[in-house]
Amino acid sequence: MTTVQRMPDESARSDLEQHFARFLARLAGTEDAAVYAAAVLACRATSSGDVCVRLGDYAGRPIAALDGAAPALADWIARLRRSPVVGAPGEFRPLILDEAGRLYLYRYWQYESRLAEDLLARACEVQEVDADDLRRGLERLFPDPRDLEQKRAAAMAVLRRLAVISGGPGTGKTYTVVKILALLAAQARGRTLAVALAAPTGKAAARVQEAVRHALEGYARDDPVRDCVPREAHTLHRLLGARPGSVHYRHDRDHPLALDVLIVDEASMADLALMAKLAAALPAHARLILLGDKDQLASVEAGAVLGDICGGSGTSPQFAARLAAVTGDHDFETTHATAHSPLGDSIALLQRSYRFGADTAIGRLAAAVNRGDGETALALLRSEPSGQLTWRTVGARGIGAALEPVLDALADHVESARRGAPEEAFRRFDAFRVLCAHRGGLCGALAVNQLIEAGLEARQRIDRRRAWYPGRPVMVMRNDYGMQLFNGDVGIALPDPDAEGQIRVFFPLQAGGMRRISPARLPEHETVYAMTIHKAQGSEFERVLMILPDELSPVMSRELVYTGITRARSRVEIWGTEEVFVRSVERRLERASALRGRLWQPR
Numbered sequence: 001m002t003t004v005q006r007m008p009d010e011s012a013r014s015d016l017e018q019h020f021a022r023f024l025a026r027l028a029g030t031e032d033a034a035v036y037a038a039a040v041l042a043c044r045a046t047s048s049g050d051v052c053v054r055l056g057d058y059a060g061r062p063i064a065a066l067d068g069a070a071p072a073l074a075d076w077i078a079r080l081r082r083s084p085v086v087g088a089p090g091e092f093r094p095l096i097l098d099e100a101g102r103l104y105l106y107r108y109w110q111y112e113s114r115l116a117e118d119l120l121a122r123a124c125e126v127q128e129v130d131a132d133d134l135r136r137g138l139e140r141l142f143p144d145p146r147d148l149e150q151k152r153a154a155a156m157a158v159l160r161r162l163a164v165i166s167g168g169p170g171t172g173k174t175y176t177v178v179k180i181l182a183l184l185a186a187q188a189r190g191r192t193l194a195v196a197l198a199a200p201t202g203k204a205a206a207r208v209q210e211a212v213r214h215a216l217e218g219y220a221r222d223d224p225v226r227d228c229v230p231r232e233a234h235t236l237h238r239l240l241g242a243r244p245g246s247v248h249y250r251h252d253r254d255h256p257l258a259l260d261v262l263i264v265d266e267a268s269m270a271d272l273a274l275m276a277k278l279a280a281a282l283p284a285h286a287r288l289i290l291l292g293d294k295d296q297l298a299s300v301e302a303g304a305v306l307g308d309i310c311g312g313s314g315t316s317p318q319f320a321a322r323l324a325a326v327t328g329d330h331d332f333e334t335t336h337a338t339a340h341s342p343l344g345d346s347i348a349l350l351q352r353s354y355r356f357g358a359d360t361a362i363g364r365l366a367a368a369v370n371r372g373d374g375e376t377a378l379a380l381l382r383s384e385p386s387g388q389l390t391w392r393t394v395g396a397r398g399i400g401a402a403l404e405p406v407l408d409a410l411a412d413h414v415e416s417a418r419r420g421a422p423e424e425a426f427r428r429f430d431a432f433r434v435l436c437a438h439r440g441g442l443c444g445a446l447a448v449n450q451l452i453e454a455g456l457e458a459r460q461r462i463d464r465r466r467a468w469y470p471g472r473p474v475m476v477m478r479n480d481y482g483m484q485l486f487n488g489d490v491g492i493a494l495p496d497p498d499a500e501g502q503i504r505v506f507f508p509l510q511a512g513g514m515r516r517i518s519p520a521r522l523p524e525h526e527t528v529y530a531m532t533i534h535k536a537q538g539s540e541f542e543r544v545l546m547i548l549p550d551e552l553s554p555v556m557s558r559e560l561v562y563t564g565i566t567r568a569r570s571r572v573e574i575w576g577t578e579e580v581f582v583r584s585v586e587r588r589l590e591r592a593s594a595l596r597g598r599l600w601q602p603r
Helices: 015-028 033-047 072-082 106-122 133-141 147-157 173-187 200-220 238-241 274-280 305-309 317-327 342-346 359-369 372-384 398-402 404-419 422-427 444-458 558-565 578-586 595-600
Strands: 001-006 096-097 100-104 162-167 195-199 260-262 287-292 349-352 389-392 432-436 473-476 491-494 502-508 512-516 525-526 528-533 541-545 566-575 587-590
Touching: 015 033, 033 096, 033 100, 072 096, 096 106, 100 106, 100 578, 106 274, 106 342, 106 558, 133 147, 133 317, 133 525, 147 162, 147 173, 147 317, 147 349, 162 305, 162 342, 162 502, 173 200, 173 260, 195 200, 195 238, 238 274, 238 305, 287 305, 287 566, 305 595, 342 349, 349 473, 359 372, 359 389, 359 541, 359 566, 372 389, 372 578, 398 404, 398 444, 404 422, 404 432, 404 444, 422 491, 422 502, 432 444, 444 525, 541 558, 558 566, 558 578, 558 587, 566 578, 578 587
Parallel strands: 001 587, 162 287, 162 349, 195 260, 260 287, 389 566, 432 528, 432 541, 541 566
Antiparallel strands: 096 100, 473 491, 473 525, 491 502, 502 512
8 A cells, every 4th residue: 555645846946935935934033944944834734734744755856945955954954943933832932843843834734733732622422311211212213223323323322422424325324423413312301402514515514404404204203203303404614604705714713603513514615714613613512523535535625533532442341331331332442541542432333335235336336445555446346247347448649539428418407408497407417527636637527517518519519609508507616705605616607587588697505495695796716517526515416527637646545535436326437547547546645734643642
C-alpha cells in the first residue's frame, strides 16, 4: 500500500502566502529565509487539506520559497524556535511548532486542540439512563438478531454523550438513528427533547431529512418519536448561524445551541474548523451523534476529522459489560483498560450492508477498493456478468466518442424536461450521473460537460446559443444565505407555467415541493451533467459513470474511487486506464494532523 500525503505545490506561490510570510518577517524583525519558507508552507498546507506542515517531509528538499533547499530538520527547527513569531503549543504566536516538528497556523492549532478536548470531554457515560427501560426498548425495536450491529450502536448512543456511527451506504445508519430517537423519547418521560438534524451541505441535509421521514413511516401517528424528529434538516452553517463575511457564528461556546440532541449526517464532509466550532457551540448536557462513512473522501477544506475520530478501536471492559447488560450481547470484543482511550466506547462501526451485501457486485468492488487491492477490483470490473459493473479503457482523447450511448439517456432527460413535471425531471436526472476525479483537464467535469452539451446540440435537443434551455442542470458553487442556496445545491431549468412558460430554475425543497428562481438571481453556478466526485458526496444515483484521468494525480486515491463507486445504487461503469485505476486504489490519502494522536492517546 502506498500512503500519499497531499503536499502543497511549491511551484506556485500565491500572493496571499507571500504577503503572509513577509508580514511575519516584518513582525520577527529578521530576514531568515527558513522562517519565510515555513510560513509559506504553513499557509499553503491548509488550502491543500492539511492541518499543519510536517517539517520532516520538506527538510533538505528544494523549496521554491527559498530558491534552494530547506535546511536540515534539526537546524530548521532550531531557527524557528528562535523566531519571535513561532511559539510552542499553548503560546499565542502566529505559528505554533510542536515537539514532533509539526508547524501550524495558530488558528488551526487551536481548532485541533480544542476539538480534541471537546470530543474527549463529551465521550462519557450518561448516568441518568434507566437501564431496564432501555433494555426493553432495544428488544422491541431490534427483534431481528441480524440487526445486532445497529442494536449495539443504538444502545451506545443512549448511554453516552458522544456517539460516532460509521458505515458504508446501506448499513442502516438513518434506520438506527430513528430508533435511537425512539429510545431517547422513552427515556425523556414525556418531556419533549430539543433535537436538530444537520449535514455539511444542503444536498446532504435534504437527503437525510428524506431518509428519516421514510424511516418514520413504520411508526404510529401518536408515537413519541414523531415529536423528537425535527421537521427540517439544516446545513451546519445555517444551524450555527453563519454571518456573511465572517468566520464567526452566532452560536459559540458563550452562546450555545438550545439542544438536547444533535445528529450530524455525512460527517466525513465536515472540515476541522467547522467541526471545532460545532463542538464548541453544543451545550455540555447535549448528546452529539455523528453519522458517516470513515472510508469516504475527507472534507475539501483542512482536516479529515471523521477518519481521525475513527482512527482507533476497542471498547473498554467496563463499557462492554454495560452494553451486554442492555443488549444481551456478551460476545463483544474489548481492549485492555490500560491502553484505552475514552473515545473507543463512543464508536460503532456498521459493516453489514443491506444494499451492498458481500455477495453483490458493487459490494465486492467497494470491499476490494477499501482493501487497496487494485488488481482484484479491476478483475471484478472486467468480469462481472450481471451488468452491475463495467470497465472501459478510455483515454482522454476518446471520451467524446465514448459518450455517444450516454447522450441517449441525457437526451431523454432534456426531452422530458420540456413537457414533464419538475419532480419527474429530477427523478430522471438523478437516475444517472457522470462523475469525474477532477474539475479541470481533458477528463475533468468542465470539459465533459462541454462535450455533453455539444453532443446534445448535435442531436438538436438543445441550443447552446441560449444559456437557459429546458433541462439544463446547474450546481450552485457559492453559498448565498440571502437566497438560501448553498454550495452543492442542484437545480434544473424548466418552463414555469405560473410565469407564462418563462424559464425558471427549480430546486427541491426539503419539506417537499419546489422553489422557482429566476436565472438572473442565481449565485455563482455551473452546468452539471458531470460533477466531481467530491461534489457528489452526500448524493446517491441509480447508475454512475466514473471517468478517471490518464495520469495519476495527487487527488487519485482509494478514498476517491470508493466514494465514486458507492454513489451508485445499482450500476457502476468506470472509464480510464488500467495503470491509473490500480495505482489509485493502492494509494491511501493522508492529511497532516495530530488530531488522531490527541484523541487516541491512552488515558
